[in-house]
Amino acid sequence: MPAYKLTYFNARGRAEPIRLLFAAAGIKYEDVRIEGADWPALKPKTPMGYLPILEVDGATLCESTAIARFVAKRAGLVGKDDLQQAKADMIVDGMKDILKKLILMVLEKDEIKKEELKTDISEKTLPEFLSKYENLANPSGFFAGDSLSWADVDFYNLIERVRAMFPGDHLKGKPNLVKVMANVKANPGIAKWVKERPESAF
Amino acid sequence: MPSYKLTYFKHWGRAGVLRLLFAAGGIEFEDVRIEREQWPELKPKTPMGQIPILEVDGTIICQTKAIGRLIAKEAGLAGKTPLEAAQVDMIVDGLSDLQVKIVDFFIEKDEKKKQEKIKEFAEKTLPMFLDTYEKLANSSGHFVGDALTWADVDFFSLMFFLKDHLPNDPLKGHVNLTKVRDNVTSNPGIAAWMEKETSH
Numbered sequence: 001m002p003a004y005k006l007t008y009f010n011a012r013g014r015a016e017p018i019r020l021l022f023a024a025a026g027i028k029y030e031d032v033r034i035e036g037a038d039w040p041a042l043k044p045k046t047p048m049g050y051l052p053i054l055e056v057d058g059a060t061l062c063e064s065t066a067i068a069r070f071v072a073k074r075a076g077l078v079g080k081d082d083l084q085q086a087k088a089d090m091i092v093d094g095m096k097d098i099l100k101k102l103i104l105m106v107l108e109k110d111e112i113k114k115e116e117l118k119t120d121i122s123e124k125t126l127p128e129f130l131s132k133y134e135n136l137a138n139p140s141g142f143f144a145g146d147s148l149s150w151a152d153v154d155f156y157n158l159i160e161r162v163r164a165m166f167p168g169d170h171l172k173g174k175p176n177l178v179k180v181m182a183n184v185k186a187n188p189g190i191a192k193w194v195k196e197r198p199e200s201a202f
Numbered sequence: 203m204p205s206y207k208l209t210y211f212k213h214w215g216r217a218g219v220l221r222l223l224f225a226a227g228g229i230e231f232e233d234v235r236i237e238r239e240q241w242p243e244l245k246p247k248t249p250m251g252q253i254p255i256l257e258v259d260g261t262i263i264c265q266t267k268a269i270g271r272l273i274a275k276e277a278g279l280a281g282k283t284p285l286e287a288a289q290v291d292m293i294v295d296g297l298s299d300l301q302v303k304i305v306d307f308f309i310e311k312d313e314k315k316k317q318e319k320i321k322e323f324a325e326k327t328l329p330m331f332l333d334t335y336e337k338l339a340n341s342s343g344h345f346v347g348d349a350l351t352w353a354d355v356d357f358f359s360l361m362f363f364l365k366d367h368l369p370n371d372p373l374k375g376h377v378n379l380t381k382v383r384d385n386v387t388s389n390p391g392i393a394a395w396m397e398k399e400t401s402h
Contacts, residue, residue: 048296048334057285065290073284083261089268094250122393132250 004029006067008052009036011200012161014064015052017154018071023193024153025075033198065092071148079151088144091136091151095158098129102165106202124165134174141174141179148183156184164202203276206231208269210254212239214399216266217254219359220273222386225395226355270347274352279335281346289346293338293353299362300331304364324368336376343381350389358386 002020008015010033024028034042040053046053047062054060054067061067069089072078079085098121104118133155137143143151159181162170171177184190206224210217212235224231236244236253245251249264256262256269263269264279274280274290275337281287307319335357339345361373361383386392 011334046293047338059285059289061288061292063292063295066288069291070284070288073287083258083263083274085266086258086263086272087261089271090249090263090265093265093268136249 003056004071005032005055006030006052007032007034007042007055009039010198011090011202012157012197013202017068017150017157018052018054018064019191019197020157020190021068021077023069023143023189024077024148024187027069027071039178045125063169068092068150068154069107072153074131075150077148077150077153079149080147084145084149088149088151091133091143094133094136095129095154097167098125099158099161101125102161106165118166126166126170130170130174130177132177137180139179141175141176141181141183143180145196147185152180152184153190156181156190203229203344205257207257207271208254209231209234209236209244211236211241214359215365217380219356219361220254220256220266220269221399222355222359222392223270223273223277223279223352224396225244225391226279226350226389227273228391229273229276232377249254267298270294270352270356274355279352281351282349286351290351290353293335293345294356296331296335297356300328301360304328304360308367320367324372324386328364328368328372332372332376332379336378339378339382341378341381343378343383343385345382350385354382354386355392358383 004027006015006018006022006029012019019031034051043049047060050062052064052067053062054070056070061070068094069078072088079088101117101121105114108114108117138146140146141152143149143155152188155177157179159170171181185194206229207213208217208220208224208231210220221233223229224233241253243252245316248255249262254266255264256272258272263272271280271291281290303323307316307323310316310319335345338363340348342348343354345351345357357379364372373383
């Protein structure tokens, strides 16, 4: 079995979808969390100058989505044929826009602007996104085919991040998405990881 | 082979690379190019209100990279092993990070701000990016392994899009990247396609 070494900061951030996938499949890996002070020395050794990176089979991968897809393949969670895999890919990529807006809001220092961004997300971006995604999930609670895929896991992770910033029952009236969340939480590996994972601010 | 119908606007934009992938793989596809005025009617019929979309035997896929990966797999350009596939993915993802910065200056309406952003992009952002990518490409002019992949085609596609917006050839001095570009343009399917695309 190849050894996997994941390196990131001590945070869920961009590495958490990867950690969730390792957990879902019960694949052992080294979960390296570096301090901010150690980053400048490591940065030039990474392919593109940022984290997370995954060292596997003598190679170093970067780009969290590329890494997550690689792990999902090893975990058998990528979709059963090319078309299902494409569906999973589109679901994952489709979440980038709202994630970008969430990050911009979090990083905004001007309090008035921050409130505007928050309102825009909670009243426009988020409801529109969830409406679209309700139609893209099936009634059994899966985005690609009829079994758990990394698209479901990634969606779950995003919603957890959203809930932390915007408390409320966002999935009310969205039964497909409620089922997606339940399916992911019911995975024993994920349930165990969520209970035992290190605490971090974000 | 499944039937493919790609829908986008007429310009290169986000679908340029997808058309190149079909061409490189010698794969037949319906190349639908809509006018701006047709978009409002089509938009609600798309999965996420965006194009390009690819219809494959009735299923609609959106998101440029999801489509790109599907065509690349069909064309044998997605990497030979799962690790190679991940390396192709990471190169493509890095290119899309750069594309976000391009879109930022492209859509800037204030002309003065736009020129400032283009200057910053051409003098700082792009050179730094190309220095990184020069190291990621090998001396045979490939990003992954020793054969053409979607990573090489995507790189060429973005450079082709940029060339009208920059005063000089950004690949000057980048030996590996210049070879990547040469490898892509000398692919027979791509050469024929580019001849057609640029001859009007």
